[in-house]
Amino acid sequence: MAMIKKSAALKATEVPKKAPRNLPLKAVAKIKTGSCVVCKAPFTKERPLQRVCSWFCAKAWARVKSEKLEKQRIKLAKERLKTKAQLLKEAQKVFNAYIRMRDVGKQCICCNEPLALGDPRLSTGGSYDCGHYRSIGSAPHLRFDERNAHGQRKQCNRWGAGRAVDYRVGLIARIGIDAVEDLEGNHLAKKWTLGEIRELIAMYKAMYKAKQKTYLKVAAAHGTEASQMPNQPGVMAGDGDGA
Numbered sequence: 001m002a003m004i005k006k007s008a009a010l011k012a013t014e015v016p017k018k019a020p021r022n023l024p025l026k027a028v029a030k031i032k033t034g035s036c037v038v039c040k041a042p043f044t045k046e047r048p049l050q051r052v053c054s055w056f057c058a059k060a061w062a063r064v065k066s067e068k069l070e071k072q073r074i075k076l077a078k079e080r081l082k083t084k085a086q087l088l089k090e091a092q093k094v095f096n097a098y099i100r101m102r103d104v105g106k107q108c109i110c111c112n113e114p115l116a117l118g119d120p121r122l123s124t125g126g127s128y129d130c131g132h133y134r135s136i137g138s139a140p141h142l143r144f145d146e147r148n149a150h151g152q153r154k155q156c157n158r159w160g161a162g163r164a165v166d167y168r169v170g171l172i173a174r175i176g177i178d179a180v181e182d183l184e185g186n187h188l189a190k191k192w193t194l195g196e197i198r199e200l201i202a203m204y205k206a207m208y209k210a211k212q213k214t215y216l217k218v219a220a221a222h223g224t225e226a227s228q229m230p231n232q233p234g235v236m237a238g239d240g241d242g243a
Contacts, residue, residue, distance in 0.1 A: 037061060087197040094204040095144050096130035101211040103151030109174065110156050110166035131157040133167050134183060141190035144200060147175050148183055 032045045036053040038060045043053035052058045082090075108115055108128070115128040131152030134142050142148045150171070156163045171180050192200075 038064075084192075084194060084197065087194060087201070088192070091197050091200045091204070092136070092143060094201050094208065095149070098204045098208040098211065099130040099146070099149045100128065100151055101208055101215065102146075104211075104215055106151055108153040108156055109150035109170040110152060110163040112170060113153060115151050115153060128153055129157040131167070133164075133171055133180075139186075141188060142183065142186060145183070147179055150174070 032048070033042055034045050034050070035042055036057050037051045038057035039053065041053055052061050103115070106115065107113060109131065129152050130149050132139075132143070133148050133150075136143045139148075152167075156166075168180065
């Protein structure tokens with residue numbers, strides 16, 4: 001019996017009985033799996049950006065995104081309603097936290113003793129304070145001047161009335177007599193706008209995080225837990241700082 005040859009067009013329309021064992025790399029790449037963001041179950045994606053496995057999970061995910069957007073909207077609304085006093089207080093906390101982080105490993109500015117050791121979470125405002133040479137009350141225009149703020153032991157800042165004379169001696173040794181006299185002779189009033197205060201908050205948050213990243217690298221290099229490293233500046237709190 002003569003064999004009938006199939007045309008190329010007919011062969012193309014036939015479905016193979018078995019899938020080839022070795023699929024081309026391009027075909028394999030198209031078959032993507034993922035984990036559902038709602039139920040965490042693995043599933044095969046039908047679309048490149050698919051993140052859920054079913055209609056039920058899609059509905060739940062839409063609700064989660066809606067709630068997240070609402071929280072962001074409320075947060076932005078509260079931020080816009082903040083007064084200058086509230087923003088200054090927030091900026092001061094961020095600034096104080098940065099100064100404490102900046103002065104890791106240094107001695108107290110006024111008594112030259114090592115700054116407090118131990119877990120900073122056990123005490124308000126970190127294990128030591130950000131002490132101001134010219135206080136925020138008497139010289140508010142210098143509250144964010146980094147030359148005017150340094151790591152100071154709580155004993156000196158809170159119970160030693162700031163120890164202004166000793167602070168001055170330590171400050172001269174650290175930044176020089178010219179800079180100290182410049183601080184002492186600076187009586188120019190400064191009024192910050194809301195935009196400037198927000199810029200200060202963003203800037204010192206970024207600077208804090210950069211210093212913290214470096215600090216944690218040092219801790220990791222020494223094989224030491226961050227909370228056990230000396231002079232750990234602690235959380236971005238600062239309550240009680242800034243005499």
